[in-house]
Amino acid sequence: GAVVSQHPSRVICKSGTSVKIECRSLDFQATTMFWYRQFPKQSLMLMATSNEGSKATYEQGVEKDKFLINHASLTLSTLTVTSAHPEDSSFYICSARDIGRRYGYTFGSGTRLTVV
Amino acid sequence: GIQVEQSPPDLILQEGANSTLRCNFSDSVNNLQWFHQNPWGQLINLFYIPSGTKQNGRLSATTVATERYSLLYISSSQTTDSGVYFCAVNSGGGADGLTFGKGTHLIIQP
Numbered sequence: 001g002a003v004v005s006q007h008p009s010r011v012i013c014k015s016g017t018s019v020k021i022e023c024r025s026l027d028f029q030a031t032t033m034f035w036y037r038q039f040p041k042q043s044l045m046l047m048a049t050s051n052e053g054s055k056a057t058y059e060q061g062v063e064k065d066k067f068l069i070n071h072a073s074l075t076l077s078t079l080t081v082t083s084a085h086p087e088d089s090s091f092y093i094c095s096a097r098d099i100g101r102r103y104g105y106t107f108g109s110g111t112r113l114t115v116v
Numbered sequence: 117g118i119q120v121e122q123s124p125p126d127l128i129l130q131e132g133a134n135s136t137l138r139c140n141f142s143d144s145v146n147n148l149q150w151f152h153q154n155p156w157g158q159l160i161n162l163f164y165i166p167s168g169t170k171q172n173g174r175l176s177a178t179t180v181a182t183e184r185y186s187l188l189y190i191s192s193s194q195t196t197d198s199g200v201y202f203c204a205v206n207s208g209g210g211a212d213g214l215t216f217g218k219g220t221h222l223i224i225q226p
Contacts (some may be wrong), residue, residue: 034213038157043202046213091157095213102150104164105204107216110157 002098003027003084006108012082013115021079021111022096023086030096034105035067038091050077084115118143122217130225137188137220139203146207147214148179150188153200162188162201187209193224203219 013019025034033050048058048069049057056069066088068080076095081088093110095104119142129135141148150162163170163177165186170177174194179186190197200221204214 032211036213043218044159044204044214044216046215049211049213093159102216104147104161106161107151107159112157112161 001027002101002103002106004094004106004108006094006111010112011114014070014114015115016083017115018082019065019084021092021094021113023077023079023095023096023108025075025098028098028100029094030077030098031074032096033071033077034095035069035077035079036093036095038043038093038110040051040097044093048079050079054093081113084113087116089113089115117132117134118145118215119207120203120205120215122201122203122220124220125218126221126223128223128225130176131193131195133193133224134189135193135222137190137201137203137222139186139188139205139217141203141205143182143184143207144150144181145184146201147204148186149214150177150186151196151204153202154218155199180212188223195224195226198222198224 005024031052035047036044038044050069050071052071058064067102071077097105121140148166153159167181174191176189200219201220202214206212
C-alpha cells in the first residue's frame, strides 16, 4: 500500500525550455505532497510543499516562478521547471504520506533532469 | 530547523560483516524514517520508527527519542546492501516535509 508514482523517470531538454514532472498517489488521497531535489553525491533537500486546492509553499531560496507547482486533485501534483538551465539539472523526487496508515512518507522513483 | 547528523559518512565492509549506522537529531520528532537509496536513485523505506525497536530480516532499528538518536543495524551484510542510507525526520505532522541527514555511503565488498 501507499504507492507514489512519478513520471518521467528521465528527461533531457534544451536550455530555455520547460519540463513538467508528474507525481501521483495511486492508492490513497494526498492533500499534501512534497518535492525534493538531490544534486549528485548530496542529500535530499525539500524544495516545496504542494497543497491540494491552494498555493504551494516554497523553502527559502527556491524560486517559485521557476518551479511551478500545481496540485489540482487529491492524487496528482505536478512540478514544472520553467526556462530550464544547465544548473537546474538534478534529481527531483516527490513524496506523499497516507495519513490513514502508519507507514511514514512514501517516495516516487524520481526524475533525473538533464538540461543541455 | 531540526538538524540531522549521520555517522559514519562512509563505510566499507566485507560481505558477511555486521554494521551499525547512527542518526542524531537536534529536537523531538514525530516521524523518523530510515531509507536505502539504490544506484538508480529509488528511496526504499526501511523503517518508520519515531520510537522503539523494529526488525525486518537482517535489518533492525532502534530509536531512543528521549536521547535523540536512532541506530540502524545490518547483519550478515550482502553486496546488495551497498548504497546510501538516509535518516530523515520531522517534528511536525503530516503537512511537514522531511529533513534528511547527509547519509552513510555503505560499500559491501565480496
